[in-house]
Amino acid sequence: MADKDGLKVAKDYHVGEAFANQGDFQVKGANGLDWGMKHRLSKIFDPKTGKTVMFAFDHGYFMGSTAGLERLDLTVPKLMPYVDVLMCTRGALRTCIPASNRCGVALRTSSGSSMLDDDLSHEVVAVDIEDAIRLNVDCMAVQTFIGADGQLESLDNLSQVINAGMQYGIPTLGVVAVGKNMERTDKYFKLATRIVAEMGAQIVKTYNCEHFDEIVAACPVPIVVAGGKKLPEDEALTLAYDVIRQGAAGVDMGRNIFQSEHPVEMAQAVRKVVHEGFTDKEAYQFYQELIH
Ligand code: 5RP
Numbered sequence: 001m002a003d004k005d006g007l008k009v010a011k012d013y014h015v016g017e018a019f020a021n022q023g024d025f026q027v028k029g030a031n032g033l034d035w036g037m038k039h040r041l042s043k044i045f046d047p048k049t050g051k052t053v054m055f056a057f058d059h060g061y062f063m064g065s066t067a068g069l070e071r072l073d074l075t076v077p078k079l080m081p082y083v084d085v086l087m088c089t090r091g092a093l094r095t096c097i098p099a100s101n102r103c104g105v106a107l108r109t110s111s112g113s114s115m116l117d118d119d120l121s122h123e124v125v126a127v128d129i130e131d132a133i134r135l136n137v138d139c140m141a142v143q144t145f146i147g148a149d150g151q152l153e154s155l156d157n158l159s160q161v162i163n164a165g166m167q168y169g170i171p172t173l174g175v176v177a178v179g180k181n182m183e184r185t186d187k188y189f190k191l192a193t194r195i196v197a198e199m200g201a202q203i204v205k206t207y208n209c210e211h212f213d214e215i216v217a218a219c220p221v222p223i224v225v226a227g228g229k230k231l232p233e234d235e236a237l238t239l240a241y242d243v244i245r246q247g248a249a250g251v252d253m254g255r256n257i258f259q260s261e262h263p264v265e266m267a268q269a270v271r272k273v274v275h276e277g278f279t280d281k282e283a284y285q286f287y288q289e290l291i292h
Contacts, residue, residue: 036169
């Protein structure tokens with residue numbers, strides 16, 4: 001392992017310079033992957049725009065019943081026409097989601113903590129690869145806790161899932177978690193996103209922060225951005241606009257869609273930003289027109 005003393009600060013990100021190994025495939029860092037993996041990635045990232053609107057409703061895996069998600073069977077189907085990917089647990093998928101839909105599926109495969117724990121950073125791999133295949137999912141999501149108590153086990157979980165996914169052509173989405181001792185700084189996210197990508201995850205999920213464009217530039221796979229806690233709709237659209245403008249390949253938004261007073265209209269407005277180049281203001285105006 002390299003000596004930690006005397007490290008130079010990374011600074012040459014070449015922001016704005018296109019990724020050099022893009023080839024002719026729309027997903028960053030995926031040009032050298034096998035056909036099956038690319039086909040699944042194409043269910044996630046629209047081949048026309050290279051971007052994705054993922055709808056996260058996996059909160060129950062550690063939060064239990066969550067405001068806005070009390071009835072998955074009623075809430076989620078209404079949103080499916082407006083999102084590209086459903087991010088959820090296998091329990092939610094099998095019980096509440098009709099299989100007659102064309103959305104991609106990002107399956108939550110790690111779990112092990114609950115809101116009752118002080119330290120949420122301890123998880124295990126909770127889904128066998130065989131069940132992910134049976135569900136025909138398009139990627140498998142694993143939580144990582146860089147810098148937290150559960151760092152080692154979470155990177156072990158991530159490796160196990162990536163190894164199984166490589167065997168069967170299923171991409172892995174490495175989620176960079178934030179927690180008590182993990183600062184939401186670009187320094188932290190540069191460390192964590194790059195570790196997750198270099199471990200072999202084909203997609204990284206993280207949060208917005210200062211110098212987000214440098215995080216994108218330094219990460220050799222697509223970054224999708226978590227929505228985080230519920231914001232007023234105009235601010236949530238600004239968050240989406242800011243990260244897309246700085247190179248995010250999409251959003252993976254939960255509460256800012258399902259806790260909106262108008263979730264279906266909000267999903268449509270987010271879609272305008274991600275896929276159609278709307279500014280935050282244009283998208284908010286579109287949202288206002290839809291709800292009135
Ligand atoms: C937790 C997750 C969840 O899917 C995510 O937090 C849900 O989205 P949101 O924060 O937008 O409600 O990955 O780390």
